[in-house]
Amino acid sequence: MTANIRIAPRWALIALGVLVLQAAILWWMGRVPICTCGTVKLWHGVVNSSENSQHISDWYSFSHIIHGFIFYALLRFLFPRMPLGPRLVLALGIEASWEILENTDMIINRYRAATISLDHFGDSILNSVSDALMMALGFFMAARLPVWSVIALAVIFEIGTAYMIRDNLALNIVMLLWPLDAIREWQSNL
Incomplete structure (x- = not known):
């Protein structure tokens, strides 16, 4: 069963406010608005480059779509009677919090020490938002599509990005929490 994906205007404004707050905090933290290369690209597909995580979308965008699948399922389970608007705002709050934490020196240095992202210096504000x-x-995809198709998309995204860039959401989590030399070696042979 798919949900009605209409959001009341007040919740849409609050969601927009979360994104604006996220951008403001990242600006205050000293993050660059756009790539220091001076261009804005819709897609940047070269992972091992200084432009990764600087443009509108990249290979890691698929992981963020999966975040949406997970947050929708989790919030629907925890708050089954809550309308979609407040659940979206909660999901955006979680994602924005992660984006802010991910761009702290602590996490940036962790990425550089534990993964193959040696040239990672954080996201641009554009990329983070x-x-x-x-x-x-x-x-919204998870709210609208049948469960089986959301699961299939998540599996396709994970397998596809593992094949294309030797990284994905699952590998990223493992390498941040429990770095494994075998995975690091496999990823570095791209």
Whole structure:
């Protein structure tokens, strides 16, 4: 069964406010608005480059869509009677919080020490806000599509990005929490 994906205007404004707050905090933290290369690309597919995580979308956008799948399922389970608007705002709050934490020196240095992302210096504000919007896309997809298709898409995204860039959401989590030399070696042979 699919949900009605209409959001009351007040919740849409609050969701927009979350994105604006996220961008403001990232600006205050010293994050660059766009890629220091001076361009804005719709897609940047080269993972091992200084432009990764600087443009509108990249290979990691698929992970953020999966975040939306997960947050929709989790919030629907925890708050089954809550309307979609407040659940979206909660999901955006979680995603924005992660985006802010992910762009702290602590997490950036962790990525550089534990993964193959040696040239990772954090996200541009554009990329970070776009990541939150990708999560919202996944959230709405999960609200609208049958469960089996959302699961199939998540599996396709995970297998596809593992094949293309030797990284995905699951590998990213493992390498941040429990770095494994075998995975690091496999990823570095791309």
